[in-house]
Amino acid sequence: MVENKVNSLSHKPILISNELTCFKSYDIRGKLDTEVTPDIAYRIGRAFAEIINPKTVVLGGDARLSSEPLKQALAKGLMDVGVNVLDLGMTGTEEIYFATFHLRLDAGIQVTASHNPIDYNGMKLVGKEAKPIGPNNGLLKIRALAESQAFLPKATLIGTYKRLNLMTDYVIHLMSYIHPQNIKPIKIVVNAGNGPAGQVIDALESQFKSLNVPIAFIKIHHQIDGHFPNGIPNPLLPENRQATHQAVLEYGADLGIAWDGDFDRCFFFDEHGQFIESYYIVGLLAEAFLQKDPTAKIIHDPRLIWNTLDISQKFKGTALQCKTGHVFIKQRMRQEEATYGGEMSAHHYFRDFAYCDSGMIPWLLISELLSIRQIPLSKIIASAIQAFPTSGEINIAINNPTEAINRVKTHYQAQASKIDTCDGISLEFTGDQKEWRFNLRHSNTEPLVRLNVESKGDPQLLKQKTNEVMALLIKYKSD
Known part of the structure; x- marks a missing residue:
């Protein structure tokens, strides 16, 4: 195999003559036929091979009809530079993470647009140990080279392709997070959204049967179908939750689970079919790990924190705050050797999963926790909501986000008992039994500000203060 190394003398000067708008801050995604095409995928493969210089890359793709041709074009771009390709077929993103660290490969790429509309697609890129490839370790160089197409000559020896x-x-690894003997009889509605999560559930079901684990599945929207007859799998949209809600009620299930398109996130419904805000799931997963190891470190984002801190303190664990975003969470977890990291956006990260996010590990852990505690999920969550009610994330279109955030900070900073700028601004208030806090941050991709407010056991205070902060932001609201 020809080994290609990239340095300042390896290419002609890179001129941006054909801008690729599909490159985002930490991944690739865009509209089909314009921003993402097989030709662009081929160029990304060529550029990836030259910049990252891998020997072997593992590929996978979600259920979208466009994913397979894009993956094959990507594979050709890699192989033309002498890179060997392992193709896992139709996968979730975490299967590519798993393959990369499990097989000790140089890199992995998942072709996916996750929960984006059907006319979108993209890619998620990782290097050794499934570490994300972002703007500081190759993504910008890959973009520049794919745009300029100032590629090195094709390799004399083309790379190999293997299914x-x-x-x-992968299933054996997933099972390692629970003790199967702890599982009591439990009935779970699973909604794969016609994506590849369904084939993992089938494999896990087979494993459960062989071990006599009493988990029974009710499967809806289970068959893989790239036309997505039931809509793009995105459980964050209220209209996409109804099918799971109804199935939980109809079958008397203990739990409902729904996934997004590449199943790196899962979303929970209680035994009444009620959707559960993922912030409270972070606390439950922290509890699951701290019950097994009180010395575990838990990483959380700054948007909503009090429930997670309370659970960590209860089990004498250590909770550490980190800037929102998978790159930052994964980096901090590695630095701290943290067992678990969770974001309120339903991304859950695990040390033993190479610090990557998974949509399968969380529900396995929650199922075991419910079996151990023998309390319905609704009661566990109700207790957390009562103790720490939240506004949920409020997204506001703003003409001048920076000015708006500064206005809010100026208004409140003299009253605040604590001010934190880890990610946007977080202000905390105590005194006279009135404890509340908020986080206000700028969207990385849109002219939006995102507001989260929480209180300690005071829904009325929560409502009052949410309206108060909103009133300050209204002046800057876009038409």
């Missing part, structure tokens, strides 16, 4: 099935190894 690979790692489902058995």
Whole structure:
């Protein structure tokens, strides 16, 4: 195989003559036929091979009809530079993470647009140990080279292409997070959204049966279908939750689970079919790990924190705050050797999963926790909501986000008992039994500010203060 190294003398000067708008801050995504095409995928493969210089790359793709041709074009771009390709077929993003660290490969790429509309697609890129490839470690160089197309000559020896099935190894790894003997009889509605999560559930179901684990599945929207007859799998949209809600009620299930398109996130419904805000799931997963190891470190984002801190303190664990975003969470977890990291956006990260996010590990842990505690999920969550009610994330279109955030900070800073600028601004208030806090941050991709407010056991105070902060922001609201 020809080994290609990139340095300042390897290419002609890179001129941005054909801007690729599909490159975002930490991944690739865009509209089909314009921003994302097989030709662009090929160019990204060529550029990835030259900049990252891998020997072997593992590829996978979600259920979208466009994913397979894009993946094959990507594979050709890689192989033309002498890179060997392992193709896992139709996968969730975490299967690519798993393959990369499990097989000790140089890199992995998942073709996916996750929960984006059907006319979108994209890619998520990782390097060794499944570490994300972002703007500081190659993504910008890959973009520049793919745009300029100032590629090195094709390799004399073209890379190899091999299909690979790692489902058995992956399922064995997933099972390692629970003690199967702890599981009591439990009935779970699973909504794969016609994406690849369904084939993982089938494999896990087979494993459960062989071990006599009493988990029974009610499967809806289970068959893989790239036309997405039931809509793009995005459980954050209220209209996409109704099918799971109804199935939980109809079958008397203990729990409902729904996934997004590449199943790196899962969303929970209680035994009444009620959707659960993912912030409270972070606390439950922290509890699951701290019950097993009180010395565990838990990483959380700054948007909503009090429930997570309370659970960590209760179990004498250590909770550490980190800037929002998978790159920052993963980096901080590695630095701290943290067991678990959670974001209120339903991204859950695990040390033993190479610090990557998974949409399968969380529901396994929650199922075990419910079996151990023998309390319905609704009661556990109700207790947390009562103790720490929240506004939920409020997104406001703002003409001048920076000015708006500064206005809010100026208004409140003299009253605040604590001010934190880890991610946007977080202000905390105590005194006269009135404890509340808020986080206000700028969207990285849109002219939006995102507001989260929480209180300690005071829904009326929560409502009052949410309206108060909103009133300050209204002046800057876009038409």
